[in-house]
Amino acid sequence: MKRPPCLAAALACLAVAAFAQTPSSRDIYMYQGADREARLVAGAKKERQVVLYSTMTVADGKALATAFEQKHGVRVNHWRGSAEKIVSRALAEARARRHEADVFETSSHRIEALYRERLLEDFHTPVLRDIVPEAFPRGHGQYVADRFAFFVMGYNTSLVKREELPATYEDLLHPRWTGRITIEGTDVLWFAAVAKAMGEEKGIAYFRKLAA
Structure with a gap:
């Protein structure tokens, strides 16, 4: 299914799918005019939904979708899967020329795999200026860190004092x-x-x- 370009930019805070895009799509992603948000929301409402592939929990996905829908009046279709499944699905859809996802949200090394396969697109959003430089692993504008994981050790209290x-x-x-x-x-x-x-x-x- 070929999708119009506006939706991806409306939720472009993670990684934007590129394989369905045209020069006009890139113009939308990189647009920096004062009416940027209004134009994106208007375009998104015509399409009626944003398709998000993400590893976030169902509860977090629902909270994000609800907030987005309340603010913009656009439905978020959240497909949740493991990082491996998201990459596999994205690659399969790209090979089949099926363009389902607007936004990918998953672990950094999986997003990097999509970047290397040239399945992502540059995008602009004014909030990027408020994000620490470390959130851009390679310095490009095709994906950005949106959450950070804390690695901790757990132990068996029955075996370890x-x-x-x-x-x-x-x-x-x-x-x-x-x-x-x-x-x-x-x-x-x-x-x-x-x-x-x-x-x-x-x-x-x-x-x-x-x-x-």
Whole structure:
């Protein structure tokens, strides 16, 4: 289904789908006139809905959709899936020339995959000037961080006493934790965050010791 271009810009705060776009679409995304919001809302109302593919929880998605609908009078069709499913669905639709999604919202490395496949488009919104530079991973305008994850450690209170808890990641290298740690095998974001915080060389060395 070929979709008109206005909707994506109306909710362009995450990553905008590009594979259905034309030069006129890009003009809309990058428009910076004083009447920008009014033009986008008018165009969105003609289309009647925004299609959002996101990993956010159902509750968060509903809250976002409700607020958007109350403010703009445009329905938000929120399709929730895992990060992997969102990428797979986006790639399948692009190959089939089916243009369903207006906006993608998922983990940064998955959005990066869509960027590398050239499935995203540059966009402008005045709120970007209020966002910290770190929210733009590569400095381009095709996607921006909209939420941040906190990585924490949990422990089994039946097996570990509070006074035994590690105070740092380095404490996990102590022999007492050998065979007692479980880590999600696909959690590359946690891996990348720890490695970046430690410095790449030290971080990679740390994980090698942890895995030994």
